[in-house]
Amino acid sequence: MSNVLGLNAGASGPPHGARFLALRRAMAGMAQDVDGLLDRLLPHPHGLHERIHQAMRYAVFAGGKRLRPFLVLRSAALFGVDSACALRVAAAVEVLHTYSLVHDDLPCMDDDDLRRGLPTTHVAFDEATAVLAGDALLTVAFEILAHPDTHPSPEVRCRLVARLAGAGGHDGMIGGQVIDIEAENRSLGADDTVTLQQMKTGALLEFACAAGPILAEAPAEDHDRLSAYARDFGLVFQITDDLLDVLGSAVKAGKTVGKDHAQGKATLVSLLGVEGARSKAVALAERSANTLAPYGDKADDLRALALYLLDRES
Secondary structure (H helix, E strand, C coil), X not given: CCCCCCCCHHHHCCCCHHHHHHHXXXXXXXXXXXXXXXXXXXXXXXXXXXXXXXHHHHHHCCCCCXXXXXXXXXXXXXXXXXXXXXXXXXXXXXXHHHHHHHHHCCCCCCCCCEECCEECHHHHCCHHHHHHHHHHHHHHHHHHHHCHHHCCCHHHHHHHHHHHHHHHCCCCHHHHHHHHHHHHHCCCCHHHXXXXXXXXXXXXXXXXXXXXXXXXXXXXXXHHHHHHHHHHHHHHHHHHHHHHHHHCCHHHHCCCCCHHHHCCCCCHHHHHHHHXXXXXXXXXXXXXXXXXXXXXXXXXXXXXXXXXXHHCCC
């Protein structure tokens, strides 16, 4: 199985076409569940400030694979967590992720006009509204986690809030964005580039995978195992994203491509070359899948997902 990235997930053994088809169906069904809850949780336009509600909903419902919610739900399923609780955490992480995209697309950041195949929020509305919509989505994420419906234990809810704040904050996603901005004016080596990507992209993916053991109040070894899976998975996701920036098309990717290369940004593709990055992605995908061996069949979707990324086109 190969695609525009030139990677072949089938060569690594575990899942093949039928497994990937089942995974895509599972992800599509989960996305519908998450979107249904988000529709209920997000404010519907009302009052003199209805424009902010419109912008928030535009950004959230502009499409997307709902990858982070899927990781939350599947990590929670490993431990038999109540699906309604896990779904709320899944919605929270997607709302926070969407805020980051709205802000990343702004002219003062990446200055993108296209996201998920649609005009970015600041293009569809205006810059000020986009900034405020992102701010509003960020706060909604923590409102969702803090609500008693997310988990009966206040301690667990506090742990979720603290973990998501760390993943999205100065030593996580925001810190990674700062490094990314500064990388345009200085040279980054492979280790620094991995650090950048683990902060900017990987931290939120790691939260999504850690949500399951947090909700289940699972032992430390489960937290460590899911975190290790997430770190490798996050790098696979970023490498394939960078390969798409070099080899993909805007139509399939749903966003502008070629910008990292044009801006001279350091990526593992630019540092290792296309073939080196491909090999790195395959090795990481296989290692992340093997990390979940103790969970047996219950982790099939998570194992398949790591390998499925190797064939992504968007």
